Amino acid sequence: MDTGTPAPRRRMRADARRNYERLLAEAAAAFGEHGADFSLEEIARRAGVANGTLYGHFPTRRALLEALMGDRMRTLATTGEELLAHPSPFDGLAAWARAAMAHTTLYRGLGATLMQAIEDETSELHTACKAVLAAGEGLVARARAAGAARPDVTAPDLYALVNAAAWAGEQSSALQAERLLAFGLDGFRASTTGADDHMPSQR
Amino acid sequence: MDTGTPAPRRRMRADARRNYERLLAEAAAAFGEHGADFSLEEIARRAGVANGTLYGHFPTRRALLEALMGDRMRTLATTGEELLAHPSPFDGLAAWARAAMAHTTLYRGLGATLMQAIEDETSELHTACKAVLAAGEGLVARARAAGAARPDVTAPDLYALVNAAAWAGEQSSALQAERLLAFGLDGFRASTTGADDHMPSQR
DNA sequence: ACCTGAACACCGTTCAAGT
DNA sequence: ACCTGAACACCGTTCAAGT
Numbered sequence: 001m002d003t004g005t006p007a008p009r010r011r012m013r014a015d016a017r018r019n020y021e022r023l024l025a026e027a028a029a030a031f032g033e034h035g036a037d038f039s040l041e042e043i044a045r046r047a048g049v050a051n052g053t054l055y056g057h058f059p060t061r062r063a064l065l066e067a068l069m070g071d072r073m074r075t076l077a078t079t080g081e082e083l084l085a086h087p088s089p090f091d092g093l094a095a096w097a098r099a100a101m102a103h104t105t106l107y108r109g110l111g112a113t114l115m116q117a118i119e120d121e122t123s124e125l126h127t128a129c130k131a132v133l134a135a136g137e138g139l140v141a142r143a144r145a146a147g148a149a150r151p152d153v154t155a156p157d158l159y160a161l162v163n164a165a166a167w168a169g170e171q172s173s174a175l176q177a178e179r180l181l182a183f184g185l186d187g188f189r190a191s192t193t194g195a196d197d198h199m200p201s202q203r
Numbered sequence: 204m205d206t207g208t209p210a211p212r213r214r215m216r217a218d219a220r221r222n223y224e225r226l227l228a229e230a231a232a233a234f235g236e237h238g239a240d241f242s243l244e245e246i247a248r249r250a251g252v253a254n255g256t257l258y259g260h261f262p263t264r265r266a267l268l269e270a271l272m273g274d275r276m277r278t279l280a281t282t283g284e285e286l287l288a289h290p291s292p293f294d295g296l297a298a299w300a301r302a303a304m305a306h307t308t309l310y311r312g313l314g315a316t317l318m319q320a321i322e323d324e325t326s327e328l329h330t331a332c333k334a335v336l337a338a339g340e341g342l343v344a345r346a347r348a349a350g351a352a353r354p355d356v357t358a359p360d361l362y363a364l365v366n367a368a369a370w371a372g373e374q375s376s377a378l379q380a381e382r383l384l385a386f387g388l389d390g391f392r393a394s395t396t397g398a399d400d401h402m403p404s405q406r
Numbered sequence: 407a408c409c410t411g412a413a414c415a416c417c418g419t420t421c422a423a424g425t
Numbered sequence: 426a427c428c429t430g431a432a433c434a435c436c437g438t439t440c441a442a443g444t
Binding site: 124 | 435436437438439440
Binding site for chain 3: 012013015016019051052053056116124
């Protein structure tokens with residue numbers, strides 16, 4: 001049974017639970033309006049709790065983001081697995097990339113956190129990001145195997161493209177983000193001619 | 204005669220000029236090591252001047268960046284014009300894109316400022332960025348006209364790609380930046396087959 | 407078990423007062 | 426003409442003291 005709000009991991013005292021949920025609600029509203037870098041102090045203020053109460057529930061900004069977005073990210077990963085059944089390996093990959101970018105666009109400034117969380121094992125978002133990356137990996141591998149994507153395209157390439165395009169969109173326009181994503185995806189496509197260009201080799 | 208340091212626009216009192224140059228030197232060092240978001244207060248401290256002295260010379264962070272990078276950006280624009288003589292329109296475009304990305308990589312976190320400066324006419328970096336964009340425009344137009352680039356590729360697309368790839372590199376690795384740029388540029392290439400894909404239409 | 411609020415060490419920006 | 430340094434309004438994070 002899904003309550004709609006992400007549940008804290010264990011039973012909490014009634015007042016604690018109430019504070020936890022008010023903090024989440026205010027954070028969602030504030031991040032949505034002002035971006036993921038919005039002042040945590042101000043969020044606590046709006047939730048009507050003291051400074052330290054926020055840190056008690058969410059020791060870092062990333063922990064707060066994980067509580068807000070963890071489920072959504074796992075859903076994105078599931079969507080990726082489902083798209084493995086898409087009739088066209090490349091179109092399935094492209095459709096998922098667009099969904100992933102829409103996810104990054106949820107809060108302004110999210111891209112940097114999501115990019116760093118992949119490498120940073122101490123990040124509370126690390127596990128969720130890894131799941132998303134793994135879903136991308138499946139789609140990329142399938143497109144490569146089908147000869148639809150270049151043999152050297154990797155999941156980190158896809159992940160970076162999605163977040164970078166989302167970032168560019170934040171600086172200029174949502175349309176620019178879509179265009180950049182489309183160009184990048186087209187660069188992932190296996191060339192029908194045999195003419196390869198100079199791609200820096202893989203990590 | 205080039206003195207090596209960017210010259211302030213008018214004659215200054217000797218002490219003012221000395222402060223101006225110490226501030227520039229400390230800013231260059233600090234931005235180089237810690238990124239373009241480094242504390243201005245700390246830069247003033249390191250330069251041995253008071254807080255307000257920095258603001259007297261450079262009313263905004265962007266003004267400081269312009270003093271540090273304006274010349275470099277105009278040089279980049281010139282390089283772009285020279286590359287119009289490159290035998291291959293597409294390779295000339297690609298070479299310039301790589302040079303532009305190297306420029307963005309000068310200080311961490313520069314990409315956002317450079318992206319915003321294009322749209323923000325009040326930015327002290329606006330003029331310099333416009334010159335860079337115009338150089339890109341020339342190269343893109345030539346590649347389009349030669350049938351080497353897709354007919355719908357624009358200078359803003361190129362500008363966004365360069366900065367977004369540089370941004371991605373800052374979050375993960377320089378190699379990832381190069382790869383993203385290469386994929387994006389390949390997406391700019393006119394497809395040898397007639398098969399067009401769904402590109403969101405232009406601004 | 408959880409909450410409070412002060413404490414600490416920072417920011418960017420402005421501006422009166424000096425020389 | 427330029428510089429100083431205090432003033433103002435903010436941050437994130439920690440932690441002793443309370444209930």
